[in-house]
Amino acid sequence: DAGITQSPRHKVTETGTPVTLRCHQTENHRYMYWYRQDPGHGLRLIHYSYGVKDTDKGEVSDGYSVSRSKTEDFLLTLESATSSQTSVYFCAIMGLANEQFFGPGTRLTVL
């Protein structure tokens, strides 16, 4: 599992509340990614990071922000959750040969 953990694994929240998801890696990889997975859409990139404090937007970044203050942690924040953000969120890291390894996922439900 490439030493990736995600927390929480499941969360139910209400529309309009802020939510932060955490991705933690133990192997000092430089690149980290946040994806969301929805039926019929596959996996879509939200944001990615190429180092501490270095982040950039992906395909579906609206409504999301990220932060990376330490190499091992990459946080995804939904400032004001909406029902359209109900999804399964996956964190990934890039390995030495440019391959990506995924965490176990966080299932988020916004009521």
Add this chain to the structure above:
Amino acid sequence: QQQVKQSPQSLIVQKGGISIINCAYENTAFDYFPWYQQFPGKGPALLIAIRPDVSEKKEGRFTISFNKSAKQFSLHIMDSQPGDSATYFCAASMKGGSQGNLIFGKGTKLSVKP
């Protein structure tokens, strides 16, 4: 031009048969083509990957075939087993630019019947 189109959406194969999943892309700058396997409730797991300098790569029962001129690549699962029942995703990325960001196909749900 950034899309990766995957087919079929779902596939049912008998045990021992060959499962074939196809992907097509438009961006000729893509130079890395992985396949991921995902079981329900789990994260995608890297299965096998290929770069465009080779036309085929085999790992056990899994083979990627790559056709650069047609901009297509496919996953073949030989001697398919019920344990192979999962969702499979193809993807593509390129070096530089967006730091190797993967563009995923929409997935194929494979069911292998005993």
